[in-house]
Amino acid sequence: MSNGGATLTAVSHTSNWWGTSKGGDSRSNNHDLLGYEETYETTPYTEHDTSVAIGAAAVEGENSGKAMRVKSTLGVSAMEPVRLSAFTTAACGSTAGASAKFVVAPLERVKILYQTNPALKFTWRSAICTMRDIVTANGIHGLWKGYLMVLTRIIPYSATNYTVFDRVNNYLQNSSLRQHCPAELIRFFSGNCAGASAVIVTYPLDMLRSRLASDTKGEFKSYKDAVKKIYASRGIRGIYGGMYPTLCGIIPYAGTSFMCFETLKAKRRDISGRWTAFDRLICGAFSGLVAQSATYPFDIIRRRQQVHGGRAFPGKGVIRSLIEVARTEGVRKGLYKGLSVNWVKGPIAVAVSLSVNDALKEALTLKANS
Numbered sequence: 001m002s003n004g005g006a007t008l009t010a011v012s013h014t015s016n017w018w019g020t021s022k023g024g025d026s027r028s029n030n031h032d033l034l035g036y037e038e039t040y041e042t043t044p045y046t047e048h049d050t051s052v053a054i055g056a057a058a059v060e061g062e063n064s065g066k067a068m069r070v071k072s073t074l075g076v077s078a079m080e081p082v083r084l085s086a087f088t089t090a091a092c093g094s095t096a097g098a099s100a101k102f103v104v105a106p107l108e109r110v111k112i113l114y115q116t117n118p119a120l121k122f123t124w125r126s127a128i129c130t131m132r133d134i135v136t137a138n139g140i141h142g143l144w145k146g147y148l149m150v151l152t153r154i155i156p157y158s159a160t161n162y163t164v165f166d167r168v169n170n171y172l173q174n175s176s177l178r179q180h181c182p183a184e185l186i187r188f189f190s191g192n193c194a195g196a197s198a199v200i201v202t203y204p205l206d207m208l209r210s211r212l213a214s215d216t217k218g219e220f221k222s223y224k225d226a227v228k229k230i231y232a233s234r235g236i237r238g239i240y241g242g243m244y245p246t247l248c249g250i251i252p253y254a255g256t257s258f259m260c261f262e263t264l265k266a267k268r269r270d271i272s273g274r275w276t277a278f279d280r281l282i283c284g285a286f287s288g289l290v291a292q293s294a295t296y297p298f299d300i301i302r303r304r305q306q307v308h309g310g311r312a313f314p315g316k317g318v319i320r321s322l323i324e325v326a327r328t329e330g331v332r333k334g335l336y337k338g339l340s341v342n343w344v345k346g347p348i349a350v351a352v353s354l355s356v357n358d359a360l361k362e363a364l365t366l367k368a369n370s
Contacts, residue, residue, distance in 0.1 A: 153202045
């Protein structure tokens with residue numbers, strides 16, 4: 001679109017793998033308008049050119065569900081945010097999450113087997129042998145055992161995670177609290193709210209996935225059979241066993257992931273004035289690895305309580321359970337057992353999730369702007 005010798009290009013506004021915004025802080029002005037670039041005939045304009053942005057009518061704010069609609073007033077460009085529905089945002093994220101989970105499902109199953117069996121000593125050679133044994137015993141589809149339950153969990157999980165973070169973060173970033181609280185802390189809090197909400201909604205499905213993924217003896221014939229047997233032996237506590245350490249782990253994990261990603265995004269765009277798909281992949285993978293490494297020991301406790309119930313750490317809380325694992329198995333070989341598998345599957349999952357999510361959001365954003 002031509003405007004006074006300038007060419008204005010609007011690029012679709014997309015969200016990242018977890019459903020976080022690609023916009024900058026609500027306190028930021030022209031250089032936080034993602035996908036906004038005005039180029040003159042001889043000198044390229046970037047988001048840092050404040051002279052061109054004088055009189056611009058919109059600040060994007062942190063909202064993953066926005067498309068950009070371009071207007072022109074007296075030769076000055078303005079952005080009018082158009083909110084995509086929460087259902088649309090959640091659907092895109094759920095599809096991306098399901099795609100990523102499919103790709104990394106074999107690594108995830110091997111990781112769970114090592115997490116839940118203290119007798120297994122993890123090495124990459126033994127992990128490959130374990131995968132080969134699974135294929136020999138159950139066929140290639142054995143590596144995806146429990147994936148249907150993963151799908152039934154990841155869809156509501158992603159929907160809840162995306163929606164809660166989007167609403168809480170957007171509300172707080174545009175409230176009076178923003179004047180007294182750093183954007184990073186608001187992101188951290190919003191991510192924690194999103195992660196905790198998603199866990200509470202989907203935890204029984206996650207427990208069933210862990211039990212089926214670690215079932216190498218064929219104890220459970222189906223998901224229905226697993227629910228009946230677990231409930232008969234342990235009651236409702238069996239269905240929700242291990243949720244407390246899950247919450248202890250997901251709260252700092254989700255908060256750290258969102259905070260790291262959004263902070264890296266803001267820094268990257270401040271430095272270069274751009275935010276590419278490659279930038280999303282790198283920053284998303286790095287944020288996930290940092291958060292995962294920091295909270296991985298809680299995942300060890302959670303998986304063992306899900307699979308072994310009260311027998312895993314009888315009479316012990318989360319902290320005492322962590323101490324017990326560190327004392328008997330060591331820190332690296334106990335609390336961080338199987339972490340290197342996550343360091344491989346994590347970036348892969350992020351890459352797939354971001355790519356699928358970006359493509360879907362771009363198509364829907366272009367449709368909204370048409």
